[in-house]
Structures are given as structure tokens and as C-alpha cells.
Amino acid sequence: MAMTLAEKIFKTHLKDEPFPGTKVLNIDVVLCHEITTPIAINDLVARGKDRVFDTNRIKVVIDHVSPAKDSQTALQGKILRDWVRRHKIKDFFDIGQNGVCHSIFPEKGFIRPGNTVIMGDSHTCTHGAFGAFAAGVGTTDLEVGILKGVCSFRDPETIRVNLNGRLPEGVYSKDLILKVIKTLTVKGATDCVIEFHGDVVKGLSMESRMTLCNMAVEAGGTSGVCMPDEVTLDYLWPFISGDYKDKKAALEEFKKWWSDEGCKYAKVVDIDVSDMEPQVTFGYKPDQVKNVTEMAGTLVDQIYIGSCTNGRMEDLKIAASYVKGKKIAPLVRAIVSPATTEIFRQAEANGIIKIFLDAGFCVTNPTCGACLGMSNGVLAEGEVCASTTNRNFNGRMGKGGMVHLMSPAVAAVTAIEGKIADPRKFRKEAI
Amino acid sequence: MKKFGGKVLFLDRADINTDEIIPAKYLTVNTKEELKPHMLEDLKIDGFAPRDPAVLASKVIVSRANFGCGSSREHAPWVFEVNDINVVIATSFARIFRQNMFNCGMLAIEMPEAAINELFEHKGAEAAIAIDFDTDKLTISSGKGSKTLSYQLMEFDKALVKAGGWVEFADAKY
Known part of the structure; x- marks a missing residue:
């Protein structure tokens, strides 16, 4: 059978x-x-x-x-x-x-x-x-x-x-x-x-x-x-x-x-992906998803790149390719958390950590921390986070906080703009 | 076997997730009792106040589809258990939450939308639900009257409840 x-x-x-x-x-x-x-x-x-x-x-x-x-x-x-x-x-x-x-x-x-x-x-x-x-x-x-x-x-x-x-x-x-x-x-x-x-x-x-x-x-x-x-x-x-x-x-x-x-x-x-846009969540459920063009311009307080969803080497490379040579927007804070010690070590060796530091990112050790509002990047009431994590539930990254889920590429250009942005409008640098 | 039935807490919203049932910041406890004051602390439904005496006196939760979605945390059934709520009745459950309930010897009863709607008709009228575990029937009574409805459980889930949970069941059998 x-x-x-x-x-x-x-x-x-x-x-x-x-x-x-x-x-x-x-x-x-x-x-x-x-x-x-x-x-x-x-x-x-x-x-x-x-x-x-x-x-x-x-x-x-x-x-x-x-x-x-x-x-x-x-x-x-x-x-x-x-x-x-x-x-x-x-x-x-x-x-x-x-x-x-x-x-x-x-x-x-x-x-x-x-x-x-x-x-x-x-x-x-x-x-x-x-x-x-x-x-x-x-x-x-x-x-x-x-x-x-x-x-x-x-x-x-x-x-x-x-x-x-x-x-x-x-x-x-x-x-x-x-x-x-x-x-x-x-x-x-x-x-x-x-x-x-x-x-x-x-x-x-x-x-x-x-x-x-x-x-x-x-x-x-x-x-x-x-x-x-x-x-x-x-x-x-x-x-x-x-x-x-x-x-x-x-x-x-x-x-x-x-x-x-x-x-x-x-x-x-x-699903035919050929005409797909980058996707971003709104609301408090992970099926509340829109095209990035509908979400672009949404102001954020924090950018978070990491977690079991998107904290791997490939993710850091993609994000770094958009961030290289640029600075994060004034008035936002950005965190990158390599998902494992080995990834951290590799990212250090190939210059990716330096790209993030030069751009004004806070680089943390590997941990789940911020993704579930435990540590290392918890939101205050009323704050908005552009995040590569997996859940946008109410209160997930901190009581009263709003989470928009997105790819490392969208998160990276959002950090540069200080508001949700479309990576297709940015030039990628070689890493 | 645990005691099932009593005053009803109606939570009229779909997709209530385990972060709303017990926020992650309380997952650092090492005993179930410490969870007790934080039940449904982050749940947002109009008119719902987690520390309302009527909420705290409840023994049965009636809710909508996909109850308990999200995190695998068994702290969600536990926070109900230490608040003396051993039954959740809903249109549907997320798999891990449902399994956690039966694994703890608690009841996660799934009923069709029409039946759940009937239960919701008793909202705001001091409703109570009695469970007849042996015959798979429940009776809701309130100021608006009384009605008995049948439900179905998987044989395995029923056996877990009878055994007192999965550890007891598995230890006796494997």
C-alpha cells in the first residue's frame, strides 16, 4: 500500500x-x-x-x-x-x-x-x-x-x-x-x-x-x-x-x-511563488500575513534577528548583506543573536559580526531569550518589534508589545530605515 | 480520577494560545502551585478580568476553536489544574495542549460548533456543567434551563483519564 x-x-x-x-x-x-x-x-x-x-x-x-x-x-x-x-x-x-x-x-x-x-x-x-x-x-x-x-x-x-x-x-x-x-x-x-x-x-x-x-x-x-x-x-x-x-x-x-x-x-x-512578495505579519496570529508593500512604513522600536526560526549562518549572511556599510536608523535599537556558539564563531571569523557591530547592532550570545519575552530584548508596553522569530502572540516578546514576523532580509532593511521596509529596494553587498 | 464539573467560565474567542493562558515569564517556576495567581493573565477578551472572583470560582472552561494553540508548555493545563479547573470544552484543540490535558488525567472535550453554541446560550446565567464520565454525557444548567448533551472521547484518552495520566498508564504497560 x-x-x-x-x-x-x-x-x-x-x-x-x-x-x-x-x-x-x-x-x-x-x-x-x-x-x-x-x-x-x-x-x-x-x-x-x-x-x-x-x-x-x-x-x-x-x-x-x-x-x-x-x-x-x-x-x-x-x-x-x-x-x-x-x-x-x-x-x-x-x-x-x-x-x-x-x-x-x-x-x-x-x-x-x-x-x-x-x-x-x-x-x-x-x-x-x-x-x-x-x-x-x-x-x-x-x-x-x-x-x-x-x-x-x-x-x-x-x-x-x-x-x-x-x-x-x-x-x-x-x-x-x-x-x-x-x-x-x-x-x-x-x-x-x-x-x-x-x-x-x-x-x-x-x-x-x-x-x-x-x-x-x-x-x-x-x-x-x-x-x-x-x-x-x-x-x-x-x-x-x-x-x-x-x-x-x-x-x-x-x-x-x-x-x-x-x-x-x-x-x-x-503555491506558485514566482510573483510572491516578502511577507510580514500584522495582528496577534501568525496567519495574519500581508505583502511587505502593505506593511512598509510601519514604525518599529526594536529589530530582532535570531531564534530557532532565523538565527542560522545563512540568515546572518542575508541580513549582513543588506546591513554592510550602513547604520541602523536613529531611535531604533537592533539585536542580532547567532543561534549557536559555532555560528557565532564562524560569523566572527568571516567578518559578519563586525558588519553588525559597525552598523550599531547589539550582538548577543546564543539564547531563545527575547523570542518568548524571557530575557535579552524584552519589549515594554506599547513597543513594536520587527522580528525574525516565529510567534506574534499578544505579549509574546513582552506584555503589551507588538511583534511583526518577517525574514532576516526584511528585518535588516527595517533596521536601516527604522520602519518596515522592502528589501527589494535595497542593494545587497557581497559578504 | 480527578473531579470533573462545576461552574462554567465562558471564553468567547477562537485561537486562545498558551501564552495567553500562562505567559512565558512564569515558565521559570519549578512547582505547579507557583503558577496559580497567573492564570489567563494576558488574555484579552472584552469584559474579561483574570482575577474576577467568578473566574476564580470556575471549574469548567467553555471556548471556541483551536484552544491551546502555540507553545507546548504543559504549564497551561497545570495552571488550570491548580485553580481546580479540570475540564475544557471547545470546538477544537491544538494537538499538544489536548494531549497534555489527557496526559495529566484532565478532560479536553471537543464538540461540534452547534453544540458549543448551545452551551454559550447559557452565558451570563450562572451556568454549571455536570460531567457523567462513564456515559460520555454532560448536563449544563443555568437560569436559562438545563440540557444534556453527548460527547465523544477517543478510547485512549478515556483510558488516560481513568489511569490518572500518561505516566501511570505508560509505567503500568511499557
Whole structure:
């Protein structure tokens, strides 16, 4: 029978079907951070079940508030560090070597095609970019994942999104996903996996694919997914070259996960991107999206470039290409937060950090901080932020603040203008 | 099993997200009890005041589509739990929130829009909902009368509620 990628992963990872419509899956990778994991750890300790199912399949990072901003966040870090030491979990990334979870875990090569991945974080769907089934879960699911290596899901349906045409200048993967969310609405993909197909997706880098899959949850999706191909292979090769005879053999293996021709989709959406404009959100829901030309001129107080959506090397390069040699507008402040320590190091080495500093940006260490109004760039009541993050919910970056979601390109030129601007009207400099 | 039913809090808006239910700045707590004073603190609906005594006396929430969208934070069900609200009834739920509710042994009941509209007719009339868990029925009573409606739960979700949550269920079985 023709199957979708998600159906294949469910079949190969099936542990139990306790009731019709519910599958309990074996989980390949359980990811943890310091916000949602400590309460799971405390509960396991209280139950006398302070065990982990497999120390090698649990990966841990401190990222949300890093470094700790107060005693409470310091305690969350301590609970996580003590647990890591107690169970000898080797893949742990503390400040100085850390990064935003959905950037650092792929960077380390932990996610492979066909994997099942869970984390107590809704943007876990990012890892579907590698052809994995990756789902955000709550603390109880995380706790059972840590203890037993299993998680329950309803049988997933799949929505196929075909992105065809030629990506215009100034339009990037963030614009694509905002357009997709606008099309599907914030609940259009609930209980569904979103598969991204089409010539445009084939031509995207892994970083761009991660941006695409990252926001699947903003349409309600369980996981975003791209078919693992040569681009996936090139990204993963340094980590997997020992496991395969050659690249061809690895690619053949990857292709086994591809959705079969004739498989059943809940819905198919076709989007031609050729005439697309850069996209920007208005309002408090991520499906409230307009063309940049309709939003241009909106005054902002802060520009933020970073997060698990758009804090990767490619994003910093794109933003820097618009910023190079220019200054940010008077009366605005701009923050750039490289998503991982490695990205920070590379951006330092290739001069990108200097471009931002020269333009008047504040460069911060890797952290989720400002994206969810925790630290490192919280808004005051009535302030407006042009942001490359993923949620424009009321109060998300600070009580009473307004967030406009956009690509790094739009954010960069907005910083220069002091109001939302159209990157297509700016010259890009070589980086 | 938890106790289900009681006074109703009507939240007449779709897409209520988990940031509105419990803002991220409170995710630094290490116990559920610390969340208690911050329930629905950032929710903007005309006439809604999170610290209103009627809100605090509620045991059941009735709302619209896509309830609990956004962040995976289980702090959202927890802040309801520590405020003694163990039931949310809505037109639809975001997946992670719905799963978190059942994982905690709480009820996330999905009903068609017409049924939800019927429940909303009791708004402003001191409504209370009684849940008959065994027969999958709920009865709403208020100054405007009384009505019994059927609902459906997945067998697995029902089993989680009976077991007291996913940790108990999984620990006994796997």
C-alpha cells in the first residue's frame, strides 16, 4: 500500500497500538532543555523513578535563558546539570558551547532521516527538515520519553504543500512559510504532518528547509517534513560517512522514507511563488500575513534577528548583506543573536559580526531569550518589534508589545530605515 | 480520577494560545502551585478580568476553536489544574495542549460548533456543567434551563483519564 513518509516512520517505530487510532512509538531521540525538563526530572525523582531509557539517545542543552538571569532560572539550569551528571549523559551543551535547541541539535548531526524525535518544545517540528517525524510535546510526554523511550500519537494525516515556480529576489524561506500559514490558517494542519514539495523546496538549503519546517506548528501541524535528498545527504555526510559504503548507498537508504506515489493526502495545496512578495505579519496570529508593500512604513522600536526560526549562518549572511556599510536608523535599537556558539564563531571569523557591530547592532550570545519575552530584548508596553522569530502572540516578546514576523532580509532593511521596509529596494553587498 | 464539573467560565474567542493562558515569564517556576495567581493573565477578551472572583470560582472552561494553540508548555493545563479547573470544552484543540490535558488525567472535550453554541446560550446565567464520565454525557444548567448533551472521547484518552495520566498508564504497560 502506498504510504506517506510519516506512515512509514509510524510503521517502523510502532511499539503498541493500545486502542484504535492511537499509536505508541519508539522514540529515537529525546531532546531536552532547561525550561520544560526540570519539572519532569523532579517528578521522576518524586516517583522514585529517576532513570533514563538510554543515555545516548537523550540530548540536552541550556538555551532558553542563557546565561541564567535570576535565581529561578539558575535553579532550572542546576536541576538539569545535576541530572546530566547523575546519568552520565554525554551530549550536553552548557553556556559557552550551547545554542538554540533547534539549531544546535541539527548542527551536531543528531537528527537523521526516518527518526522519531520528541522535545518539550513546540518548534521541534523543525527537525522534520531531515525527513524525520519530529514533534513538540508537553512535560509529561517528555517524562515518559525519558523514562521509557516511547510516546503516543494519533494516526497522522498528511497535508502536501507544493511550492513551485522561481523564488524572486528578496524572497526567502521565511516568506514561504508565512505564506503557507496564511493559506492553511493557524488551525488548518492540526493533527497533520505538513510535507513540503516542489522545485522550490528541492533548491533550498537545509537551513532554509529548517525555517520552513520550524513554523509548521503555527498552522497547527505536528511536524513539518521535507523528503531527504542530496542536500540532506551533503549536510549529514560528515556525521554518517562511516555508516555507508558511499553517498549513493546513503541516498538510496534515504529515499526509502519518501512518500510513495499514490499515497493518501488529507489535502494538497499548490503555491506558485514566482510573483510572491516578502511577507510580514500584522495582528496577534501568525496567519495574519500581508505583502511587505502593505506593511512598509510601519514604525518599529526594536529589530530582532535570531531564534530557532532565523538565527542560522545563512540568515546572518542575508541580513549582513543588506546591513554592510550602513547604520541602523536613529531611535531604533537592533539585536542580532547567532543561534549557536559555532555560528557565532564562524560569523566572527568571516567578518559578519563586525558588519553588525559597525552598523550599531547589539550582538548577543546564543539564547531563545527575547523570542518568548524571557530575557535579552524584552519589549515594554506599547513597543513594536520587527522580528525574525516565529510567534506574534499578544505579549509574546513582552506584555503589551507588538511583534511583526518577517525574514532576516526584511528585518535588516527595517533596521536601516527604522520602519518596515522592502528589501527589494535595497542593494545587497557581497559578504 | 480527578473531579470533573462545576461552574462554567465562558471564553468567547477562537485561537486562545498558551501564552495567553500562562505567559512565558512564569515558565521559570519549578512547582505547579507557583503558577496559580497567573492564570489567563494576558488574555484579552472584552469584559474579561483574570482575577474576577467568578473566574476564580470556575471549574469548567467553555471556548471556541483551536484552544491551546502555540507553545507546548504543559504549564497551561497545570495552571488550570491548580485553580481546580479540570475540564475544557471547545470546538477544537491544538494537538499538544489536548494531549497534555489527557496526559495529566484532565478532560479536553471537543464538540461540534452547534453544540458549543448551545452551551454559550447559557452565558451570563450562572451556568454549571455536570460531567457523567462513564456515559460520555454532560448536563449544563443555568437560569436559562438545563440540557444534556453527548460527547465523544477517543478510547485512549478515556483510558488516560481513568489511569490518572500518561505516566501511570505508560509505567503500568511499557
